[in-house]
Amino acid sequence: MAAKQYAFVLAGTGSGCGKTTVTLGLLSALKKRGLRVQPCKVGPDYLDTAWHTAVCGTASRNLDSFMLPEPVLNALFCEQMQQADIAVIEGVMGLYDGYGIDPDYCSTAAMAKQLGCPVILLVDGKAVSTSIAATVMGFQRFDPTLNIAGVIVNRVNSASHFQLLKQAIERYCGVPVLGYVPRVDGVSLPERHLGLVTARESVVTQQPWQDFAATLEQTLNINRLLTLSQMAALPQGAWPALPAPDAGKGLTLAMADDEAFNFYYPDNLALLERCGVKIERFSPLRDRALPACQMVWLGGGLSGTVRPAAGRQCRDAGKPARGPSAGCRHLRGMRRSDVSRHAAGRSQRGGASYGGYYSRSQQNGGTADPLWLL
Incomplete structure (x- = not known):
């Protein structure tokens, strides 16, 4: 039973x-x-x-x-x-x-x-x-x-x-x-x-x-x-087609993880690891250099009161990086010709700021490719 x-x-x-x-x-x-x-x-x-x-x-x-x-x-x-x-x-x-x-x-x-x-x-x-x-x-x-x-x-x-x-x-x-x-x-x-x-x-x-x-x-x-x-039954679900288990084999993702950058969905991390990607956590607030990696993920966070050198670390290491939300704000400090940021599914160039109030708002702009620092 x-x-x-x-x-x-x-x-x-x-x-x-x-x-x-x-x-x-x-x-x-x-x-x-x-x-x-x-x-x-x-x-x-x-x-x-x-x-x-x-x-x-x-x-x-x-x-x-x-x-x-x-x-x-x-x-x-x-x-x-x-x-x-x-x-x-x-x-x-x-x-x-x-x-x-x-x-x-x-x-x-x-x-x-x-x-x-x-x-x-x-x-x-x-x-x-x-x-x-x-x-x-x-x-x-x-x-x-x-x-x-x-x-x-x-x-x-x-x-x-x-x-x-x-x-x-x-x-x-x-x-x-x-x-x-x-x-x-x-x-x-x-x-x-x-x-x-x-x-x-x-x-x-x-x-x-x-x-x-x-x-x-x-x-x-x-x-x-x-x-x-007490539930009579769990809801019916179905998985989509997933990447091959070894699609990310040999790739290491440096993931910012400290007080400034910590907004990540556990399901996204689990999917990356399921595909063979190794995740190395680092702190832009404390670490002077990136860990050995092929790509960088600067997640969201409430980093307005700190000044991590995350964008500069990525630029100096010549690594591709993705930076939504707080990550995007810190990448914007680089030259505009150096960075193309993806926010809410749309490729953008320019600045970012707080709106100053709370609301529910997500934008549907299609599929975003990874953000690359050249």
């Missing part, structure tokens, strides 16, 4: 409602129970996944339906579930927020339906009582086909306050309230203009999250959460 497998999507009413903090507490609590936990994040996000990984100890995976066709994404999810008892999937922004106004395009709700996972809706309980039921009911009625299996209330003042909220939601919405999250010191996540401060920049200690998990064990019905999260 196959072992039981569990998965749920923790969705919110919008950004800033506490999804990441509560996700981290649940990851710690489930891990403490001896479960093999696979953290995931809906959409193209490196910050939340880094925090998942730091707290859980298992590399968090992105579920990005903008980049991956449904069969491929499903196949990746099923592959990760082979090594897990439960997947905890953190949503992005609000439950129905995707690209444009189509709630079924790249939204948390669409991902939950695609994978067949129940949704646990996180709602804010601050300064509200019966009106919270109207919020939950609105999310239910917006898409009656979506399985909103339970509710967790965040920022609750007291146990008596929670009872008012619980009674209102269960009476008027007919959905179980699994518990609440009280105000807890020491587990807030530092932020900056583009979201969270990276886990690599922060000293991530386990004790505050273990203490938070112990609190959640008292205020949440985690046994009920597990019951609601």
Whole structure:
């Protein structure tokens, strides 16, 4: 008899409602129970996944339906579930927020339906009582086909306050309230203009999250959460044609990996290694020279406050390099005739800058070739 497998999507009413903090507490609590936990994040996000990984100890995976066709994404999810008892999937922004106004395009709700996972809706309980039921009911009625299996209330003042909220939601919405999250010191996540401060920049200690998990064990019905999260079957997936296993044999990729450059999808690294590419990590902040390699990958990151010499290292070594996001910004310091940068799938020449605000935006400009420094 196959072992039981569990998965749920923790969705919110919008950004800033506490999804990441509560996700981290649940990851710690489930891990403490001896479960093999696979953290995931809906959409193209490196910050939340880094925090998942730091707290859980298992590399968090992105579920990005903008980049991956449904069969491929499903196949990746099923592959990760082979090594897990439960997947905890953190949503992005609000439950129905995707690209444009189509709630079924790249939204948390669409991902939950695609994978067949129940949704646990996180709602804010601050300064509200019966009106919270109207919020939950609105999310239910917006898409009656979506399985909103339970509710967790965040920022609750007291146990008596929670009872008012619980009674209102269960009476008027007919959905179980699994518990609440009280105000807890020491587990807030530092932020900056583009979201969270990276886990690599922060000293991530386990004790505050273990203490938070112990609190959640008292205020949440985690046994009920597990019951609601049991999956009848994993989604059907199919792998695309992959390069030959030895396609990259003999090639070494120098991959920037430090506080400045650390935005990488684990699935991309796994695919390169599956094709025989050897990955050597280096730090543009600390290493004076590149490791022996045939190519360089300067990944994204939040490197605006540091000045690594990554672009100069690549130029001096005469190595081909790819530099999206932060890597692109540091390569732009070279002569314009020296570099052709690929950003968002389009070959570009010129500068780069921060937009100063948070939004979901990806551009589809076709297939990008590697970026070469001549």
